[in-house]
Amino acid sequence: MKIKEWxxxxxxxxxxxxxxxxxxxxxxxxxxxxxxxIPTLNEERTIGKEVVLFRSELMQRYPLLDEIAVIDSGSxxxxxxxxxxxxxxxxLADDILPHLEQKKGKGENLWKAIYQxxxxxxxxxxxxxxxxxxxxxxxxxxxxxxxxxIKYVKAFYDRPLAFSHGVRPxxxxxxxxxxxxxxxSLMFPDLTAIIQPLSGEYAVRREVLEKIPFPIGYGVETSHxxxxxNRWGLDAFAQTDLDQRVHRNQSTQDLGKMAFGILxxxxxxxxxxxxxxxIPELSTILRQYQAKEKDYEQIEHKIVEDERPPMITIKDYQxxxxxxNPEEV
Amino acid sequence: MRTIENQADFxxxxxxxxSGYQSTARELTExxxxxxxxxxxxxxxxxxxxxxxxxxxxxxGEVGLQNCSTDEAGNVLGLLPGKEGKRxxxxxxxxxxxxxEKVDHTISVGPNEVVGPxxxxxxxxxxxxxxxxxxxxxxxxxxxxxxxLMGAARSMGRGNLEGLRFFLSNSEVPIxxxxxxxxxQLGRLSYSSVGMLRGEIISMVPEEHDWTMMSYTNxxxxxxxxxxxxxxxxxxxxxxxxxxxxxxxxxHSFNTIATTAVLQFEVxxxxxxxxxxxxxxxxxxxxxxxxxxxxxxxxxxxxxxxxGGIKFxxxxxxTSREIMKAMDIETNxxxxxxxxxxxxxxxxxxxxxxxxxxxxxxxxxxxxxxYPIYRGIxxxxxxxxxxxxxxxxxx
Numbered sequence: 001m002k003i004k005e006w007x008x009x010x011x012x013x014x015x016x017x018x019x020x021x022x023x024x025x026x027x028x029x030x031x032x033x034x035x036x037x038i039p040t041l042n043e044e045r046t047i048g049k050e051v052v053l054f055r056s057e058l059m060q061r062y063p064l065l066d067e068i069a070v071i072d073s074g075s076x077x078x079x080x081x082x083x084x085x086x087x088x089x090x091x092l093a094d095d096i097l098p099h100l101e102q103k104k105g106k107g108e109n110l111w112k113a114i115y116q117x118x119x120x121x122x123x124x125x126x127x128x129x130x131x132x133x134x135x136x137x138x139x140x141x142x143x144x145x146x147x148x149x150i151k152y153v154k155a156f157y158d159r160p161l162a163f164s165h166g167v168r169p170x171x172x173x174x175x176x177x178x179x180x181x182x183x184x185s186l187m188f189p190d191l192t193a194i195i196q197p198l199s200g201e202y203a204v205r206r207e208v209l210e211k212i213p214f215p216i217g218y219g220v221e222t223s224h225x226x227x228x229x230n231r232w233g234l235d236a237f238a239q240t241d242l243d244q245r246v247h248r249n250q251s252t253q254d255l256g257k258m259a260f261g262i263l264x265x266x267x268x269x270x271x272x273x274x275x276x277x278x279i280p281e282l283s284t285i286l287r288q289y290q291a292k293e294k295d296y297e298q299i300e301h302k303i304v305e306d307e308r309p310p311m312i313t314i315k316d317y318q319x320x321x322x323x324x325n326p327e328e329v
Numbered sequence: 330m331r332t333i334e335n336q337a338d339f340x341x342x343x344x345x346x347x348s349g350y351q352s353t354a355r356e357l358t359e360x361x362x363x364x365x366x367x368x369x370x371x372x373x374x375x376x377x378x379x380x381x382x383x384x385x386x387x388x389x390g391e392v393g394l395q396n397c398s399t400d401e402a403g404n405v406l407g408l409l410p411g412k413e414g415k416r417x418x419x420x421x422x423x424x425x426x427x428x429x430e431k432v433d434h435t436i437s438v439g440p441n442e443v444v445g446p447x448x449x450x451x452x453x454x455x456x457x458x459x460x461x462x463x464x465x466x467x468x469x470x471x472x473x474x475x476x477x478l479m480g481a482a483r484s485m486g487r488g489n490l491e492g493l494r495f496f497l498s499n500s501e502v503p504i505x506x507x508x509x510x511x512x513x514q515l516g517r518l519s520y521s522s523v524g525m526l527r528g529e530i531i532s533m534v535p536e537e538h539d540w541t542m543m544s545y546t547n548x549x550x551x552x553x554x555x556x557x558x559x560x561x562x563x564x565x566x567x568x569x570x571x572x573x574x575x576x577x578x579x580x581h582s583f584n585t586i587a588t589t590a591v592l593q594f595e596v597x598x599x600x601x602x603x604x605x606x607x608x609x610x611x612x613x614x615x616x617x618x619x620x621x622x623x624x625x626x627x628x629x630x631x632x633x634x635x636x637g638g639i640k641f642x643x644x645x646x647x648t649s650r651e652i653m654k655a656m657d658i659e660t661n662x663x664x665x666x667x668x669x670x671x672x673x674x675x676x677x678x679x680x681x682x683x684x685x686x687x688x689x690x691x692x693x694x695x696x697x698x699x700y701p702i703y704r705g706i707x708x709x710x711x712x713x714x715x716x717x718x719x720x721x722x723x724x
Contacts, residue, residue, distance in 0.1 A: 048438035056363030130435045
């Protein structure tokens with residue numbers, strides 16, 4: 001029942017938020033600041049269009065965004081140059097909080113954005129979206145602007161190519177349907193209401209972001225859902241249908257690595273929350289196989305889901321935001 | 330009108346302003362490219378431009394145009410009212426493209442170029458029109474004349490300029506000048522239209538045909554006969570005339586005898602009479618081949634144009650050339666068979682301009698260069714200013 005109600009009240013379609021003028025008015029009334037973070041690694045082919053569209057439509061025409069930042073993991077192509085040429089603020093993740101031990105991963109960039117960017121709301125959008133459109137930002141930000149109780153808005157994509165008024169399955173990609181949804185169904189049935197739990201596009205209030213830890217690898221989205229759910233409950237979430245997302249397809253082998261990282265994060269979380277006790281020490285090696293003539297060769301991938309603590313525990317952050325008693329916050 | 334006496338005014342009010350226009354266009358790069366991407370990623374094959382038109386209508390409203398509307402021919406229109414409104418200048422770009430909805434319309438934006446189907450023909454033309462109100466606002470330019478901004482539907486191929494023709498025949502707003510905007514190529518200046526006849530020759534073998542006749546019962550071979558005869562048609566050097574065999578399609582597989590074949594062609598000539606004579610000759614060829622082969626061959630005319638236009642010495646043409654020269658744009662004078670023809674048919678002085686340099690036009694990897702766009706836009710604003718201030722008026 002809870003899920004049904006939540007889907008009814010907290011699931012949106014981007015077309016509900018077409019009136020950007022009104023949205024900007026409401027944002028200004030609340031004196032909100034909104035930052036966009038685009039995490040990148042070798043995205044020169046798509047980053048230009050993203051920056052151009054967001055700057056033109058959501059900063060200049062409708063001032064919904066106060067800053068657009070590209071946080072890069074060390075691209076070897078011209079990602080940063082292209083982004084900068086179209087007016088984005090560009091940062092190397094390693095240059096943010098440089099005295100901390102360096103870590104590489106998308107989650108690291110997302111975490112460092114909390115320190116570097118000034119928004120009360122931070123919206124994260126991946127850089128590899130071929131059909132990028134302003135709705136990818138305003139569709140996610142709008143529920144936070146119009147509903148105070150909502151703290152975390154996930155994207156989902158549900159425009160079928162053909163549909164004949166009947167019932168049709170609606171869901172996420174392969175890892176979601178084979179791994180995440182069965183796991184959530186077993187242990188966190190409420191979270192199955194989130195149609196695409198692994199989507200890389202979401203908008204979150206700072207008050208939430210600063211208090212949750214960040215796995216730096218594949219598990220960041222999963223851990224967010226579990227941590228926010230445990231602390232603030234399902235009602236803190238909303239989701240917006242952004243129609244369709246065209247992006248690079250990953251190979252099954254790559255999805256295997258992703259699933260392995262996510263599983264590590266998931267198991268860590270259920271252990272921390274006391275749902276499963278006494279788990280033996282887990283391996284961090286994923287083994288995949290390839291055939292070479294008549295021999296089968298084992299390929300080992302070491303995947304360690306390293307994690308950053310909640311940003312509010314970092315001293316530099318406390319100083320920047322004048323937080324004197326982080327535990328109370 | 331331009332006279333020796335007001336040449337200084339022309340230089341002062343138009344030529345001297347061009348570099349400022351160029352700088353402002355450059356400052357608004359993101360705006361122009363964002364419009365280009367959003368327009369270009371909406372598929373708009375001829376007769377299915379509705380989604381693109383709807384976007385433009387909304388955009389026209391957002392930038393403050395008045396009377397934003399679509400009409401029954403599928404055109405989209407918006408009015409930027411002038412201070413006096415004594416004359417109306419139509420700024421038009423066609424909304425349709427040659428790409429079907431099935432083609433991936435994703436556009437990529439690099440530091441120097443934009444790539445994607447239809448970016449040059451004619452998403453950029455539309456993007457410039459959609460961006461123009463913002464650019465004029467930034468430049469603090471307020472024309473005396475009304476500016477009618479238009480995305481014209483059903484222009485290409487079988488569309489046969491239906492949208493613009495409909496508007497010009499039914500609009501209650503008299504159009505005094507027209508400027509047609511094409512994405513490419515920068516330097517293009519069209520002020521006249523050639524005579525044109527565009528059509529298809531279709532050869533069809535009926536299912537009940539006598540298949541024992543072996544290779545003669547083949548639509549491709551029959552069409553080949555037609556082609557052989559077309560290439561033997563003598564073409565005059567004056568008036569300049571050409572026959573373009575644009576596309577040929579037929580059959581289904583390696584080992585099935587083709588039952589249909591289609592040739593798409595276009596006849597162009599400076600003389601309407603010559604176009605008519607060649608059309609008659611084509612009809613004869615079709616009838617002759619059909620009679621000899623016993624296979625049905627038909628000719629279907631899908632579009633025609635009458636030649637005409639303003640003279641090379643017309644002040645509008647002269648002014649356009651001078652503006653291009655002042656911006657170091659090499660002028661490439663070519664006759665047009667696109668929107669300009671519809672304006673010429675209504676005796677409206679008009680030119681067609683290109684905005685930037687482009688490559689691979691009408692291919693999926695169509696690309697445009699970003700940097701020349703600023704000059705392209707500056708020349709356009711220069712010409713609009715010249716029209717507005719009366720420098721393009723005839724005596």
